[in-house]
Amino acid sequence: MLKLKTKNATPAQTFKKYEPRLKKAKESLLKRKYADFLYLPNQDILPLIKLVTPLKNKFTDVVIVGMGGSILGAQMLFHTLQKPHTTSPRIHFVDNIDPNLIASFEEPLNRKKTLFLLVSKTGNTLETTTIFDLIHKGAKKWFGKNWRNHITIITENKDGILYKKALKDDLLVFPMPKYVGGRYSVLTTAGLVPAILMGIDVKSLLKGAESAQKSKTATTLAVLIHQMYTQKKKTTLALFPYIDCFEYFNKWTIQLIAESLGKNSRIGPLPVGMIGAKDQHSTLQLLLDGPKDKWVLFFELEKYTKDYIANGTKYSEILKAQKKGTEGALTKKRVPNASLSLEKLNAENLGELIFTFEAAVALAGEMLGVNPFNQPAVELGKRITKKLLSK
Secondary structure, three states: EEEEEOOOOOHHHHHHOOHHHHHHHHHHOOOOOOOOHHHHHOOHHHHHHHHHHHHHHHHEEEEEEEHHHHHHHHHHHHHHHHHOOOOEEEEEEEEEOOOHHOOOOOOOHHHHHEEEEEHHHHHHHHHHHHHHHHHHHHHHHHHHHHHHHEEEEEEOOOOOOHHHHHHHOOOEEEEEEOOOOOHOOOOOOOHHHHHHHHOHHHHHHHHHHHHHHHHHHHHHHHHHHHHHHHHOOOEEEEEEEEOHHHHHHHHHHHEEEEHHHOOOOOOOOOEEEEEOOHHHHOOOOHHHHOOOOOEEEEEEOOOOOOOOOEOOOOHHHHHHHHHHHHHHHHHHHOOOOOEEEOOOOHHHHHHHHHHHHHHHHHHHHHHHHOOOOOHHHHHHHHHHHHHHHOO
């Protein structure tokens, strides 16, 4: 269960004042074409589990290929809930077209027992389709007559390159819902198929997301994001989990906030990520003594599955004291801060956290007067890239 403490950020009466604005934001959000992510916690997950589980037992390695929201959700689930290099099958991610990264996969894979899972909502993502071509060329040599069983596609667009190639070669395709954007897609097949392959309890993940539907935490967080940016002029949000495995949760949240709220060349809080306690020794000085244009959102765990003791003190107690010390220092330096605590780190609590952020960011977008589901400037960059490559 999530607990959001806001006393060091904004007074309680502020949330009362926001009730009429929140009501309008919710009404507006429900009318949006791409708001279907709101209903994902209630999906029937059993057919997908039944379909994907045999793949988990068939392969020693799974290579997940995708860019941005199509892969960040799966990466976040993996790095938060699993220990890298200990899962069966082994999970690998390709999230860039850098030749050095691609070359690094040539040796470690047992190609005879490798599944390539390519994820692209549009099916036209340049990097993903380019890597697909490389895999497609090698597949017959690597896998022989059964090569089709080693390539699977996750996409939504039946007019996209990946879907058409999958149809031509009779490859397995998992459909994504049409009206769920990439950065909101972690609870669709884009995140759930990889999660099942990783051995993550996806039923608990959705159960946690369903709990978030009934909670007020998302609306409270939406108010915080809006108020800090518009009224207190805090243009930078520092995500500061005192949970070491939250590096990719930071990355996922940064994309969610940046692409959803950075619009019209004039609106958009800048999200940045840190990890406690180690970043007390790098960026804390700036937060405390730098320009007062920032606010901090902490994350912490209440319980740990394993702990250690030094000089009579638990490591978890040291970490919690460090977080409280940082929190106190920020408050004294008049840097607003709030704190989200998870009872323990598991699929259910992570599912609640995921949906809380998705709903909060979407609501904040409505209150800021922007469309939280498009990314027009990113599309401009893609069009320029396409022109350059066509010369």
